Amino acid sequence: MFVKNTRDMYNEPMLKEGALKGKTVMVTGGGTGLGRSMTQYFLKLGANAIITGRRADVLAETAQELETETGGKVLAMACDVRDYAGVEAVIAKGIETFGQIDILVNNAAGNFISPTERLSHRAFDTIVDIVLRGTYNCTLALGKIWIANKQKGSMLNIVTTYAWTGSGYVVPSACAKAGVLALTRSLGAEWGKYGIRVNAIAPGPFPTKGAWDRLFPKQFADKIDPAGRVPLKRTGEHQELANLAAYLVSDYSSYMTGEVVTLDGGEWLNGAGEFNWLDEATTTEMWDEIEQMIRASSKKKE
Ligand code: HXC
Numbered sequence: 001m002f003v004k005n006t007r008d009m010y011n012e013p014m015l016k017e018g019a020l021k022g023k024t025v026m027v028t029g030g031g032t033g034l035g036r037s038m039t040q041y042f043l044k045l046g047a048n049a050i051i052t053g054r055r056a057d058v059l060a061e062t063a064q065e066l067e068t069e070t071g072g073k074v075l076a077m078a079c080d081v082r083d084y085a086g087v088e089a090v091i092a093k094g095i096e097t098f099g100q101i102d103i104l105v106n107n108a109a110g111n112f113i114s115p116t117e118r119l120s121h122r123a124f125d126t127i128v129d130i131v132l133r134g135t136y137n138c139t140l141a142l143g144k145i146w147i148a149n150k151q152k153g154s155m156l157n158i159v160t161t162y163a164w165t166g167s168g169y170v171v172p173s174a175c176a177k178a179g180v181l182a183l184t185r186s187l188g189a190e191w192g193k194y195g196i197r198v199n200a201i202a203p204g205p206f207p208t209k210g211a212w213d214r215l216f217p218k219q220f221a222d223k224i225d226p227a228g229r230v231p232l233k234r235t236g237e238h239q240e241l242a243n244l245a246a247y248l249v250s251d252y253s254s255y256m257t258g259e260v261v262t263l264d265g266g267e268w269l270n271g272a273g274e275f276n277w278l279d280e281a282t283t284t285e286m287w288d289e290i291e292q293m294i295r296a297s298s299k300k301k302e
């Protein structure tokens with residue numbers, strides 16, 4: 001259907017070597033999935049990293065692997081982002097270790113598919129608390145320090161495209177991500193005067209174990225092809241998300257704040273357009289026939 005480039009560059013690191021040299025980045029949920037991939041690239045670009053998550057063993061293993069691979073320094077600290085005191089403790093240890101924290105990536109999330117009426121109120125709380133409360137806990141705890149110290153900083157929130165469209169079957173996540181999007185835009189305006197930038201990425205489908213186990217269970221394997229729903233006919237590659245994330249947290253995007261950048265191969269727009277389903281339902285022969293019918297009926301009216 002399309003000609004493949006002889007060299008697909010989206011899998012290649014994009015920013016200049018040393019683009020994050022001397023910066024310290026805190027990544028929530030940095031032990032796995034997209035958080036791990038972003039952290040890996042930040043380290044390659046010269047940053048120090050602080051990674052958090054609830055599982056100390058997972059974090060320790062990731063930290064060791066990333067240090068070996070990149071030569072960077074990683075502080076791994078278990079913390080539940082729902083616990084404000086725990087978040088403050090990670091930040092304090094991060095500052096003690098690296099001198100200061102320059103960048104925050106709010107990436108930790110919880111999610112699973114379910115009909116909403118099957119959820120207990122505790123299940124709903126769990127997702128909203130991890131995603132929204134977790135994000136504002138980290139944002140507030142670090143933002144207060146930056147403002148008090150007159151320190152510039154950059155924050156990046158990982159949302160989803162259904163943060164603005166909503167979506168059935170992931171309703172707590174949609175509510176919470178919409179809140180994170182509002183936080184992004186609100187603080188983009190309010191904290192600009194302190195030199196604090198707040199941006200977001202809305203990824204489409206990027207294969208990770210965490211997301212795939214909870215959102216695309218094997219019962220659906222022959223019913224949904226996550227790549228098939230995407231106009232560009234593929235899922236995302238972690239390096240291309242890491243490239244965008246590195247740009248947004250780096251000084252290269254100094255004039256950008258309050259922005260949400262969609263990286264989804266056109267997926268959400270494809271779902272939104274009323275007639276986009278015709279892509280799958282039609283052939284060229286059908287279009288010949290349909291065109292003749294429509295032209296004929298237009299003539300009749302004239
Ligand atoms: C209904 C469920 C449930 C399910 C849990 N619960 N799973 N209810 N269906 N499948 C209920 C529990 O019964 C309990 O309610 C409440 O939710 C809390 O469950 P716990 O297991 O105690 O919570 P916890 O141990 O904190 O685990 C949180 C979790 C888990 C969200 C449930 O899945 C997790 O740890 N997730 C982290 C990683 C993750 O989700 N990654 C995916 C991000 S992907 P009761 O009433 O019984 O007490 C993403 C991408 C979106 O966001 C877009 C993709 C294209």
Ligand code: NAP
Binds near residue numbers: 031033034109202210
């Ligand atoms: P993932 O690997 O499951 O990442 C979620 C991370 O959050 C894990 O490392 C998890 O570690 C951590 N976490 C969960 N609850 C936490 C808590 N209470 N406190 C601290 N850390 C917690 O899934 P992913 O796909 O990489 O998702 C990363 C981000 O991308 C999420 O914000 C997700 O919504 C977003 N996203 C993903 C996709 C996709 O297609 N993959 C699409 C759109 C948006 P512990 O379990 O050890 O705590």
